[in-house]
Amino acid sequence: MDYQQFKKMMLASRQDIFLEVIAENRENIRIKKEKTVVKNLDKIFKATLKISNQKGFQAMSMRDLCQETGISLGALYAYFPSKDDLLSMLMTQGRDAVERVLDSETLQFDDPWGKLKAFIRTHVYLSEIMRPWFYFFFMEAKNLNPSDRKKAIEGDLATEMRLESTLEEGQKLGQFEKRDIVLTAEMIKGLFANWYIKRSKFRSRNISVDQYADFMIEFMADYLGVEDQLGKVSGENM
C-alpha cells in the first residue's frame, strides 16, 4: 500500500474516533445538537493546532482562537470547560487515533521484519496525515497536567516496547544482525520525529512521503543486515 491508498483508508475511520472523543466528554459540552458539536469542535481543534504550532499552546490566547474559528469567546466555552481541558481533549483524540491505526496495521504480522517494515511505513504515513497532531504532541508534551502527562508517557513507552520487542525477536530468529536494541529503537523514533518536525524542509527539497518511508526501510534493512531491500511488501496485507 502506498501513501495515497493509506490516506483514503484513514479518512474513513477518522470520523469514528472523533465521535468517540465527543461522547467521552459529553458532560463537559453544553451544546445539545450532535451535528453542531461535530462541526464546531472540529473547527476549534483545527484552529488550536494551527495557532499552537505557530506560537505554542500557552501563547495562544482565547481571543486568538476566537478570531481563527469565527466563534465568539462566550460560545467557545460551551464546547470545553477550560483552556486546559481543550488541550486534554486534543491530546486524547490524537493519541487514540494514532494508537488505533498503528495497532490495526501491524498486529497482523508474524515475522519481525514484516512487522518492522509495516510499523515504519504506517508511522511515516500516519505522521504525514496527522502532522499537526504529531508536532503538537512533541512540542506540548511538557505543558500537560500530571494526569495527561502520565498517559502520554505511557503511550510513548508502549510504542517503544513494541519496537524493541520486534527488534529482539528478529535478533533471536537470526533475521537481524546483533545491534544495541535500545539505541536502535531510539534511533528509529528519532527518524520518525525528523519527518514531521522538519516537514517543510523535506517539502522544499521535493522529498515525498513514500521516498522517506522507503529510505527508512532501506536504511534499517542495511543496518540490520536483512536481505529484503525492497521497502514495499508485495503481499496482500500491506
Next chain:
Amino acid sequence: MDYQQFKKMMLASRQDIFLEVIAENRENIRIKKEKTVVKNLDKIFKATLKISNQKGFQAMSMRDLCQETGISLGALYAYFPSKDDLLSMLMTQGRDAVERVLDSETLQFDDPWGKLKAFIRTHVYLSEIMRPWFYFFFMEAKNLNPSDRKKAIEGDLATEMRLESTLEEGQKLGQFEKRDIVLTAEMIKGLFANWYIKRSKFRSRNISVDQYADFMIEFMADYLGVEDQLGKVSGENM
C-alpha cells in the same frame, strides 16, 4: 580525543565568548562594572535556561526568573532591556559558541571521512556540554523575532551545507557509497537532535556520550560503506 578531554578544552574557551556577547550588548546593560555583569548575567542565563526548558520561555514569568536568580525584578532590568532581548542575547551567545567550536574542530581535515567523523564527535560532545542551550534552540526557535529567526535559519542552513558538501566530496572521491545526500544529511542532524532531546532516556539506560558518538560514527561508516570502522581518530588532531 574523548569526551573528558574535550570538556576540559571547552571550559577554557567558554568565558571568551561570554565576554564578547556582553561587549556586543554593552549599551543595553545599565550595570557599569564588568565583573558584576559577568557574575549576574551568567546567573540570569542559567536560570532562564533552567526555567524555560521546564515550562517554555513564554511561560516563564519575570517573577519566576526573579526567584530563581535571587535578583529583584527591578535589578533584572538593568541587565537587559526586555524579556525579548534576553531571549535574543541567550540565542546569540549559544549560537556563536557552537559555531566557533565546530569550526575549530573540523576545518583542519582534508579527507571527507575524517571531517565527517570529527564533525559527528564534536557535535555530540558539544551538545552534551551545552545541552540546555541545544534544547532551548530547538524548542524556542519559533518564538524568535524575525531578525533573530533569520539568523537562526541561516546558521542552521550553514551547518547543513557543510554536512552535505562533505558527503558530496566523499562520494566524488569514491570514499562513500552513493546515497541521497539531502536525506543522509537530514538523518545525521536528526540523530544529533535525538541525543540532546532524549538525554534523560539515554542516561537511564546508561548510555554514555562516547558510546553514542561511537554508535553514530559506526552507523555512518556502515551506511556509507567506509572501511574504517573505528570511530576514534588515532592521529594527533582529534
Next chain:
DNA sequence: TATAAAAAAACGAACGTACGTTATTTTTAT
C-alpha cells in the same frame, strides 16, 4: 586608617495591559 560624599546597584510597590473566564443579553432556529 577612618570617615564622609558620591556613585552604583538592588529593591519592591505600582502601572497599564492582556489574559482566562463568566454572567447577561441578543440572535437564531424550531
Next chain:
DNA sequence: ATAAAAATAACGTACGTTCGTTTTTTTATA
C-alpha cells in the same frame, strides 16, 4: 413562543515593565 446557541461586556488576576527609594560599594579626604 420557546429553547438553543451565540455574542457582548465585564470581572479578577497575573503579566512585563517602570520608577522612586534604599542599600551597598567605591572614591575622596583627612
